[in-house]
Amino acid sequence: MKLIELTEYSFESKKTGRPFLPFYFSMPPGDVVSISTDSAGDALNFLMALATLVHPLQGEYRYKENILDFSDYRNLLDAKRNIGFITSHSALISNLTVRENLLLMNAYFTNSFSMQLDLRTQELCKLFSLQDKLDMRPADLTDHDYRFVVTVRELAKKPEMLLMEYPEKYIGISNLETLNTVLFNMLGGNMCFVFLSEYQHFIETFSKRELVISRGTLQGVTEGFKGPRVNQGFEDS
Amino acid sequence: MQTIIGAIGRRTLHLSNDFATLLTFAYQILRTIVFPPKKGMFLVRRITLEQVYFTAVQTLPVIILFAILIGSMIILQFSKFSGQSPLGNIIVLILIRDLGPTLTALLIILRSATAVTVEISYMNVFNEMDALEMSGLDPLWVVCVPRLVGITSAILCLFIVFDITAIVGGYGIVWLVTYINLGDNLFQIADNISAADIIVGIIKAILFGIIITVICLYHGFKTKQHITQIPVAASKASVQCLGACLIVSATISALFYL
Numbered sequence: 001m002k003l004i005e006l007t008e009y010s011f012e013s014k015k016t017g018r019p020f021l022p023f024y025f026s027m028p029p030g031d032v033v034s035i036s037t038d039s040a041g042d043a044l045n046f047l048m049a050l051a052t053l054v055h056p057l058q059g060e061y062r063y064k065e066n067i068l069d070f071s072d073y074r075n076l077l078d079a080k081r082n083i084g085f086i087t088s089h090s091a092l093i094s095n096l097t098v099r100e101n102l103l104l105m106n107a108y109f110t111n112s113f114s115m116q117l118d119l120r121t122q123e124l125c126k127l128f129s130l131q132d133k134l135d136m137r138p139a140d141l142t143d144h145d146y147r148f149v150v151t152v153r154e155l156a157k158k159p160e161m162l163l164m165e166y167p168e169k170y171i172g173i174s175n176l177e178t179l180n181t182v183l184f185n186m187l188g189g190n191m192c193f194v195f196l197s198e199y200q201h202f203i204e205t206f207s208k209r210e211l212v213i214s215r216g217t218l219q220g221v222t223e224g225f226k227g228p229r230v231n232q233g234f235e236d237s
Numbered sequence: 238m239q240t241i242i243g244a245i246g247r248r249t250l251h252l253s254n255d256f257a258t259l260l261t262f263a264y265q266i267l268r269t270i271v272f273p274p275k276k277g278m279f280l281v282r283r284i285t286l287e288q289v290y291f292t293a294v295q296t297l298p299v300i301i302l303f304a305i306l307i308g309s310m311i312i313l314q315f316s317k318f319s320g321q322s323p324l325g326n327i328i329v330l331i332l333i334r335d336l337g338p339t340l341t342a343l344l345i346i347l348r349s350a351t352a353v354t355v356e357i358s359y360m361n362v363f364n365e366m367d368a369l370e371m372s373g374l375d376p377l378w379v380v381c382v383p384r385l386v387g388i389t390s391a392i393l394c395l396f397i398v399f400d401i402t403a404i405v406g407g408y409g410i411v412w413l414v415t416y417i418n419l420g421d422n423l424f425q426i427a428d429n430i431s432a433a434d435i436i437v438g439i440i441k442a443i444l445f446g447i448i449i450t451v452i453c454l455y456h457g458f459k460t461k462q463h464i465t466q467i468p469v470a471a472s473k474a475s476v477q478c479l480g481a482c483l484i485v486s487a488t489i490s491a492l493f494y495l
Contacts, residue, residue: 019332043379053373055369073370074375074377076370076372077370077373077374077375080371080373081371081372081373082372083371085371089362089364090364090368091364091365091367091368092365092368092370093360093365094359094360094365095356103380104280104372104374105372105373106376107277107279107280108276108277108280108372108374108379109276109277109373110374111276111277111278111279111280112279113279113280115284127470149268154371157372203408206348209316
């Protein structure tokens with residue numbers, strides 16, 4: 001079974017309006033793909049397309065074998081909530097506190113509101129040193145902490161697929177080890193992971209396949225990477 | 238000549254398309270209220286209460302002040318004609334039927350509608366709507382519905398407060414600061430108010446609430462890419478809200494009283 005399968009898929013860049021030429025791409029559960037590209041913008045668009053944030057011009061997107069219906073954005077919400085999206089496009093809700101941002105999804109789906117974060121989110125907050133920033137508004141956070149909160153929110157929802165753009169820049173190389181530990185645990189649970197990175201260590205540690213995006217389309221996928229090397233942090237590798 | 242006709246045609250098509258999209262958007266929100274999703278009810282109730290607080294409770298001091306000032310001005314001016322036409326009748330005609338709901342709507346447009354447009358535009362420009370969707374939350378349900386319900390109920394309540402304060406407060410001010418003999422005009426108002434006046438006021442307030450919220454949300458959602466579009470959206474939304482409210486007010490008055 002494939003988690004996602006995009007066939008003859010083409011979409012328009014949100015910024016430039018340039019079409020991404022039709023391509024085929026699929027991922028079985030537990031697959032990890034790194035992106036190599038000549039244009040970071042194209043790679044972000046590709047990640048957005050995987051996150052169903054961009055409407056296709058043609059082709060079909062199958063999520064867990066089911067064809068996604070893009071005619072109404074509400075049909076995509078169930079798939080979206082299972083996709084972790086950590087990129088420069090990700091944002092926090094500015095009129096809520098950090099705690100409320102982290103609790104929002106839980107409050108919506110359980111129809112209740114408790115100010116208490118679940119254990120997993122608490123642990124992630126501890127890992128990223130956010131415990132004393134939970135009652136701050138996003139505007140009061142430093143850029144670094146803002147991105148940590150986005151990361152915690154996306155990881156806490158236990159995504160089936162995680163999309164990440166330049167983790168080394170997003171959370172900083174010094175914090176990659178922390179992310180590394182969390183990712184290893186999550187990849188053990190069959191999560192798919194697609195990321196764009198220039199940090200060779202990160203690529204070598206996680207990537208199973210390399211996807212090449214060039215001249216506005218997906219050029220091919222290179223197999224043969226070792227994939228996630230469990231229990232092997234950056235210090236050891 | 239062809240260029241002019243072409244430009245008019247294109248403009249008409251653009252406006253028609255814009256209006257049709259606005260109506261579809263309004264339909265989608267109203268449909269979500271009638272057939273609400275099972276998830277998120279608690280969250281929606283909470284955001285609705287917050288919206289009522291921002292729009293009704295925080296506006297209360299301003300609306301009371303405006304109502305007293307406008308009420309006393311009208312009573313002061315029209316008391317001169319009290320010999321020719323009963324003052325109570327004039328106040329019912331002007332204040333309760335038209336000025337009450339319209340001025341309440343105007344205050345809400347100035348205070349809350351622009352704020353809603355800016356807030357939604359900001360959320361759109363800074364990808365917060367995408368963030369909501371990526372969490373599986375429906376923006377129509379958690380963003381639009383609470384604002385529509387909150388603002389509409391706020392206008393309804395504020396319109397009642399405005400009318401009562403304008404009449405009672407206006408009388409109080411005129412009685413306190415002038416020597417004008419107001420006689421039994423307060424009782425005349427009570428005699429002249431009919432059920433239709435109250436129903437018309439309520440209908441207008443509800444329609445104003447829906448119109449203001451839908452237009453503001455629509456312009457907020459239309460702002461996509463640049464932060465510089467936010468003030469433009471706020472300005473367009475407030476002008477369109479006022480224009481639409483005046484047209485609806487005139488239409489309803491014509492339907493009921495002509």
